[in-house]
Amino acid sequence: MSATKNIASFTSSLRYEDLTTEVIEHLKLCLLDTLGCGFYGSKLPWSQKVIEAVKELSGDHSENGSRIFSYNEKFSPDHAALINGTLIHSFEFDDLHKSAVIHPGAEVIPVLLSLSEYLHNKGEQVTGKQFILALAVGYEVGCQVGMVTGSEQLNKGFHPSATSGVFGAAAAGAKLLGLNAEQTLHAIGIAGTQASGLMSAQYSAMAKRMNPGKSAQSGVLSALLASKNFTGITNVLEAEYGGFASTFADTSINEDEFNDLGKSYEILNVGFKPYSCCGSNHTTIDSIMEIIEEKDGPFTVDQIVKVEIESTTATKHHVGWDYEPSGTIGAQMNLAYATAVSLLDGVCSVEQYEDQRIQSNDVNQLIKKVQVVPNIDFDVFGREGRHHIKLKITFRDGSVVTKEKTHAKGSMFHPLKPEEVKRKFIHLLTTLYGKDVALNYLEDITRIDDYSDINYFLDGIHKNLVVRE
Structure with missing residues (x-):
């Protein structure tokens, strides 16, 4: 055999x-x-x-x-x-x-x-x-x-x-x-x-x-x-x-x-x-949904100073590239877009990837405040943990919220x-x-x-x- x-x-x-x-x-x-x-x-x-x-x-x-x-x-x-x-x-x-x-x-x-x-x-x-x-x-x-x-x-x-x-x-x-x-x-x-x-x-x-x-x-x-x-x-x-x-x-x-x-x-x-986007975005979206619940969100662009996401090397390559508006496909495959629209809307479903939302000023303004950087230490989580991220959001009121997550809702570890x-x-x-x-x-x-x-x-x-x- x-x-x-x-x-x-x-x-x-x-x-x-x-x-x-x-x-x-x-x-x-x-x-x-x-x-x-x-x-x-x-x-x-x-x-x-x-x-x-x-x-x-x-x-x-x-x-x-x-x-x-x-x-x-x-x-x-x-x-x-x-x-x-x-x-x-x-x-x-x-x-x-x-x-x-x-x-x-x-x-x-x-x-x-x-x-x-x-x-x-x-x-x-x-x-x-x-x-x-x-x-x-x-x-x-x-x-x-x-x-x-x-x-x-x-x-x-x-x-x-x-x-x-x-x-x-x-x-x-x-x-x-x-x-x-x-x-x-x-x-x-x-x-x-x-x-x-x-x-x-x-x-x-x-x-x-x-x-x-x-x-x-x-x-x-x-x-x-x-x-x-x-x-x-x-x-x-x-x-x-x-x-x-x-x-x-x-x-x-x-x-x-x-x-x-x-x-x-x-x-x-x-x-x-x-969520109707690339699965590599989902650990970040999950983290954002938790923050929204904890801080009585969703938020506006002015409430957020910056968003920092540390990811595995694989996630950086897959979805962490610099975003430029190019339509639905590019938006669904990009982590910065998913981050921004989730923070602003408190949801990330099919409506968030319609043309009108993709072209909206507030989403594209917030995207400029999102930074995705690879952390090679996260690569030790292997293929099952390739979506591991650490999210840090700095708010205008001076507060800072950090979330770290390995597995997303809907995955084998947290099934729907x-x-x-x-x-x-x-x-x-x-x-x-x-x-x-x-x-x-x-x-x-x-x-x-x-x-x-x-x-x-x-x-x-x-x-x-x-x-x-």
């Missing part, structure tokens, strides 16, 4: 009965959160640009295609996965595995949505339990690969959701298609050679939104190619020359890596975002309660469809494993949640 073969073996052999109730219920929350983000993302301008462009390429799939969030049009399965993955990640609100540095929902769930319809169009039925099982495989594989390589990739400037993410996407697709261990091995090998994505997209490029969608698209293509016995790189993860770990992360993977998959699940460490994830979902869908529809849809998702044919579930989604022709 080898590391890549271990993953293929786990993927092909895992059974629904192997999943604990805890894992199944957490996956339902992942699905709920991801679908909420996808439908909300469908209204955004950059999402519509992707849809329009892909529509020109995809051709007419009115009979046998796969559907996308909020639209009636159907697309080829790989194009539907590309679009849906982009929509899910289009507002920095989707789920996150902090240590693996991936957003598994945007990479895995689009694969399963599009392939479920692909199989239905071929006359094959996918049950709710099969869907959940493939979801478990995709999440676990993506997270496990990311755990080994994600932080190193991020430091080199790769976007792990677009690189590590392809493995989870391909594994999920292989499982749903019922591929055997050999075919699954090749699906993973085909996916690995398609991995790509650069973090420099985070400053202003709409391409940042598309990176997880590309992972999903590659996952669909990889699984379908492998089902035709097309071959991939059978040692793609551990190969010394041209392997994924050696090339993307300057590291090595042992032959026996991943040989204990299924004994415990990284799925349970996938967290949900309470199921009720909080559900409230987030209801809030997002209510903005488009109203609360009654949101509540009905929530109920459908919580019982997805009871469906004998997942297509009935998908039909229900698109019947009630289509707002565009």
Whole structure:
């Protein structure tokens, strides 16, 4: 066996009965959160640009295609996965595995949505339990690969959701298609050679939104190619020359890596975002919310003299760069912006990243008082503590408040309660469809494993949640 073969073996052999109730219920929350983000993302301008462009390429799939969030049009399965993955990640609100540095929902769930319809169009039925099982495989594989390589990739400037993410996407697709261990091995090998994505997209490029969608698209293509016995790189993860770990992360993977998959699940460490911005900002935002409560905030620009944030080197590189207004994407990926708008508004949700707020004078004035500096001593916290910060705010009245925090609300260390994830979902869908529809849809998702044919579930989604022709 080898590391890549271990993953293929786990993927092909895992059974629904192997999943604990805890894992199944957490996956339902992942699905709920991801679908909420996808439908909300469908209204955004950059999402519509992707849809329009892909529509020109995809051709007419009115009979046998796969559907996308909020639209009636159907697309080829790989194009539907590309679009849906982009929509899910289009507002920095989707789920996150902090240590693996991936957003598994945007990479895995689009694969399963599009392939479920692909199989239905071929006359094959996918049950709710099969869907959940493939979801478990995709999440676990993506997270496990990311755990080994994600932080190193991020430091080199790769976007792990677009690189590590392809493995989870391909594994999920292989499982749903019922591929055997050999075919699954090749699906993973085909996916690995398609991995790509650069973090420099985070400053202003709409391409940042598309990176997880590309992972999903590659996952669909990889699984379908492998089902035709097309071959991939059978040692793609551990190969010394041209392997994924050696090339993307300057590291090595042992032959026996991943040989204990299924004994415990990284799925349970996938967290949900309470704030609609990069997860590296969340420890600072949490600290600000505590200060607001303690000092009867929110505050005005004049009340604050300066804000100093010490961070890990990784956080400085990722979100601590000097901010210049460049639109929603740059604002969501920047720590100074998140700091300023949170101090002024006392909340950091979707409304804080609308154009009017981004361009407002008070936010941009306060940003000039925010300084982010790396503290190499914080790097000892490792990959799990890469969001560690120390926040110091000096107020005009002479008072100084300091907060130090390692783990944010919504992370594996301080997870959101199921009720909080559900409230987030209801809030997002209510903005488009109203609360009654949101509540009905929530109920459908919580019982997805009871469906004998997942297509009935998908039909229900698109019947009630289509707002565009």
